[in-house]
Amino acid sequence: MSVLTKVLGDPNAREVKRHLEWVADANELEPLMEKLTADELKAKTAELRQRLAQGEGLDDVLVEAFAVVREAARRSIGLRPFDVQLVGGIVLHQGKIAEMKTGEGKTLVAVLPLYLNALEGKGAHLITVNDYLARRDAGWNAPIYQALGMSVAVIGHEMSLLYDPDYLDETHPDPRLQHLRPITRGEAYQADITYGTNSEFGFDYLRDNMAVDLTQCVQRGLNFAIVDEVDSILIDEARTPLIISGQAQESTEKYYQYARLIPRLSLEDYTVDEKTKSASLTEDGIAKVERWTGIKNVYELEHVDEAHQINQALKAYTLFKRDRDYLVKDGEVIIVDEFTGRQQPGRRWADGLHQAVEAKEGVKVQQETQTLATITYQNYFRLYTKLAGMTGTAVTEAEEFDKIYKLQVVVVPTHKPMIRADNADLIYKTEDAKFKAVADEIQETAGTGRPVLVGTVSVEKSERLARLLEKRGVPHEVLNAKQHEREALIVAKAGQAGAVTIATNMAGRGTDIVLGEGVAKAGGLHIVGTERHESRRIDNQLRGRSGRQGDPGSSRFFLALDDDLMRIFGGERIKNMMNMLRVGDDEPIESRLVSKQIESAQTKVEGHNFDARRYLVEYDDVMNKQREIIYGERRKVLEGVALRDLVLSWVRKVIEDAVSERCESRHPDNWDIEGLVGQLGTVFPLPPFGEIPSDEFGETKEAVIDRLMQYAETAYQAKEAELTEPMMRQVEQFVVLKTIDSRWISYLTMMEHFKEGIGLRAFGQKDPLVEYKNEAFQAFQELLNDIQFEIASNMYRVQVRAEPPVPTPPPAVLTGRSRQAGIAGPAAVAGAGSPNGGGSPAPVPAGKIGRNDPCWCGSGKKYKKCHGR
Known part of the structure; x- marks a missing residue:
């Protein structure tokens, strides 16, 4: 405890004490609530909404709302929220993070602030880590909401569901989840309370901002959200942006070629940095690759794509290991989440890395993708008016929550005292000795009737330990990325007497391990960690599975000097010390020095990871402002803003820019009117220069602009008459949306590539972030000008042709954090030829267009420089 805390008192304790005063008020209302009939209790919701409508705030109705929810929970699901759970609910309502230990009932706590904030009628969201937990939590708590007259829905990857007590799905094994009726995604967002996963909410936001019609949008305003397992979503996954992508038309053959070349390199031909997860060729390596590929200078600008693919092949070969970082299943490379050990089907590493891993494993290489829409979790969640979170482990990351999300962490007291015994780490010289000791510990502890949960860092390590236990005849269950389907079932049985469960990292998180009969007397659940994670928080999560709600329990970590964390961060020094002390391979040591060194290494990694996430959000903040502008303009178009005047204002700007360029001189005799007419004639129909009277444009620039604008408006009216006004x-709507989307997509790709190389500016004594901001500002101004010019010129080119109706394609199957999608739009609109040429339609793409062929839109540019960007 710091001196300041001793003098001023613990601020966390003071806050909890303040909340307990509100809880005491809610407790006084409990006898009154118990006397209400079911109808009277349900009518409380309308009464509270009426008070809000009359000007009271949510804090004014909090006490009564919480008392109402507590009574509804007691009647409908047989659980009465404890006082500390009400404290947790108040913390969440205030837009803070509630740290609540495992087993303290976070699922029930969330109901209190969700109900309170849903009273405003703007919706409330509960965001969790996977579809199973979203569906389970919604289904289990739905009777509470139903008793209070509120609707609750779930958005899932495959379908959306609404709780309906009159609906029965007898095929579902859990009776509590049999009343969830399939509905549309839009209906799910209209429910008072909506449960779902972080990726589903995020992708729905991106899809809404790619919609070509308002009816395709599903989300309403982002009002209030509680993020369950907030550390996992806002920290562990924060560096992975949400990306909706489409396929780029590039050959995949070179990935196989480079995957065959890289293993031929010797260790001296490349360097690998496991701390930063980077790899690069040495000069000898570059020379070999150039000789093998026939490329004269692989790092010249014209070979930038080849250099990028070679580097990704090197990273795939040196840094990404099968059964640790990914699995190969049914001819596909499936990513394994490094924090949870769960499979991430559909998620793909970006920037050609996934293709490089596919080529390395000899499976089919899928084409690289082009980003259509993207946002980081940091920026998505900051869109909410009020954000809150809950987890069992947040204090170690309190600084990051505060600096990036402006979220304060409050530690909520446990209902019963924690009595788990956390034993000192045991350090062995080798991994073999460590695993032998782990197997001994498991066999010995399980033999006393206590259940054992073993945490490993990878699928490979969990299977190695499983084989060791098999040889000894110790019954066990393995919970890793390959067992995802049975996850909840395995976790539910993990607390039975003598049960041994091996879990990859925090697979199974979110499901309580309930102790079986007689287990508490035997000593409770024993946790065995087989390696320290690079984050103390992940270690604490593993320990936290034991000792729930005052249960007994214990934990111990077993380490080896060749563990990744020890090896990368100074294990050599400890090894020399052990050799000097003549410690045998099978002898463990317990050392304060080693424990401090491990903690120091973890702190270093946590600091490095925090810097990386802060770096990401600082750069993405630049794009975020620009994204908000683009999406804001799109939304106005979808909502029916009058586009005619807007388009003509852009036409006028095109004219003004052209006049500024061609009429620089103060003397009208020196103006390039012929060049001006020729230039603008590519935008809207103008008579040939020779047919325009010499005094047509007057003596001032304003007069020239006004006369040219008359031509533009006349041509626009003619186009309206040709097409009909409706x-x-x-x-107009189609052209504006299509142009914004195509240009924005090209811009995203350009800025991604620009950001990759911006770090090199530091060598010129320049701040890369400042340089990025300046150049991004200039690039965005150019983007807006390009969008306006393209819309202005395309409006005069469009032709409408009758086509047979095209059946609506089924929605794209979107999974993981990087998704494939297309942008749909009215098929009846096609580009036209030169506006001077009398309106012969431009060719519409049929089959594949070569990148160097003229673009189909009639712009005269090559396809790769226009709509192929």
Whole structure:
């Protein structure tokens, strides 16, 4: 405890004490609530909403709302929230993070602030880590909401569901989840309370901002959200942006070629840095690759794609290991989440890395993708008016929560005292000796009737330990990425007498391990850690599975000097010390020095990871402002803003820019009117220069602009007459959306590549972030100008042709954190030829267009420089 805390008192304790005063008020209302009939209790919701409508705030109705929920929970699901759970609910309502230990009932705690904030009628979201937990939590708590007249829905990857007591799905094994009726995604967001996963909410936001019609949008305003397992979502996954992507038309053959070349290199041909997870060729390696590929200088600008693919092949070969970082299943490379050990089907590493791993494993290489829409979790969750979170482990990351999300962490007291015994680490010289000791510990502890939960860092290590136990005849269950389907079932049985469960990292998180009969007397659940994680928080999560709600329990970590963390961060020094002390391979040591060194290494890694996430959010903040502008303009278009005047204002700007360029001189005789007419004639129909009277444009620039604008408006009216006014309004919307989308997609790709190389500016004594901000500002201004010019010129080119109706394609199957999608749009609109040429339609793409062929839109540019970007 710091001196400041001793003098001023613990601020966390003071906050909890304040909340307990509100809890005492809620407790006084309990006898009154118990006397209400079911209808009277349900009517409380309308009464509270009426008070809000009359000007009271949520804090004014909090005490009564919490008392109402507590009574509804007691009647409908047989659980009465404890006082400390009400404290947790108040913390969440205030937009803070509640740290609550495992087994303290976070699922029930969330109901209190969700109900309170849903009273405003703006929706409340509960965001969790996977579909199973979202569906389970919604289904288990739905009777509480139902008793209070509120609707609750779930958005899932495959379907959306609404709790309906009159609906019965007898095929579901859990009776509590049999009343969830399939509905549309839009209906799920209209429910008072909506449960779902972080990726589903995030991707729905991106899809809404790619929609070509307002009816395709599903989300309403982002009002209040509680993020369950907040450390996992806002910290562990924060560096992985949400990406919706489409396929790029590039050959995949070179990935196989480079995957065959890299293993031929010797160790001196490349360097690998496991701390930063990077790999690069040495000069000898570059020379060999150039000789083998026939490329004269692989790092010249014209070979930038080849250099990138070679580097990704090197990373795939040196840094990414099968059964640790990914699995190969049914001819596909499936990523394994490094924090939870869960499979991430559909998620793909970006920037060609996934293709490099596929080529390395000899499976089919899928084409690289082009980013259509992207946002980081940091920026998505900061869109909510009020954000809260809950987890068992948040204090170690309190600084990051505060600096990035402006979220304060409050530790909520446990209902019963924690009595788990956390034993000192045992350090062995080798991994073989460590695993032998782990197997001894498991066999000995399980033999006393106590259950054992073993945490490993990878699928490979969990299977190695499983084989060791098999040889000894010790019954066990393995819970890792390959067993995801049976996850909840395995975890549910992990607390039975003598049960041995091997779990990869925190697989199974979110499901309580309940002790079986007689287990508490035997000493409770014993936790065995087989390696320290690079984050103290993950170690604490593993320990936290034991000792729930005052249960007895214990934990111990077993380490080896060749563990990744020890090897990367100074294990050699400890090894020399052990050799000097003549410690045998099978003898463990317990050392304060070693424990301090491990903690120091973890602190270093945590600091490095925090810097990386802060670096990401600082750069993405630049794109975030720009994203908000683009998405804001798109939304106005979808909501039916009058586009005619807007388009004509952009036409006027095109004219003004052209006049500024061609009429620089103060003397009208020196103006390039012929060049001006020729230039603008590519945008809207103008008579040939020779047919325009010499005094047509007057003596001032304003007069020239006004006369040219008359030509533009006349041509626009002619186009309206040709298409009819209702059709013209549809065409305006289509052209504006299509242009914004295509240019934005190209811009995202350009800025991604630009960000990759911006770090090199530091060699020129320049701050890369400042340079990025300056150049991004300039690039965005150019983007806006390009969008306006392209819309202005395309509006005069469009032709409408009748086509047979095209059946609506089924929605894309979107999974993981990187998703494939297309942007749909009205098929009836096609580009036209030169506006001067009398309106012959431009060719519409049929089959594949070569990158160097003229673009189909009639712009005169190559396809790769126009719509192929």
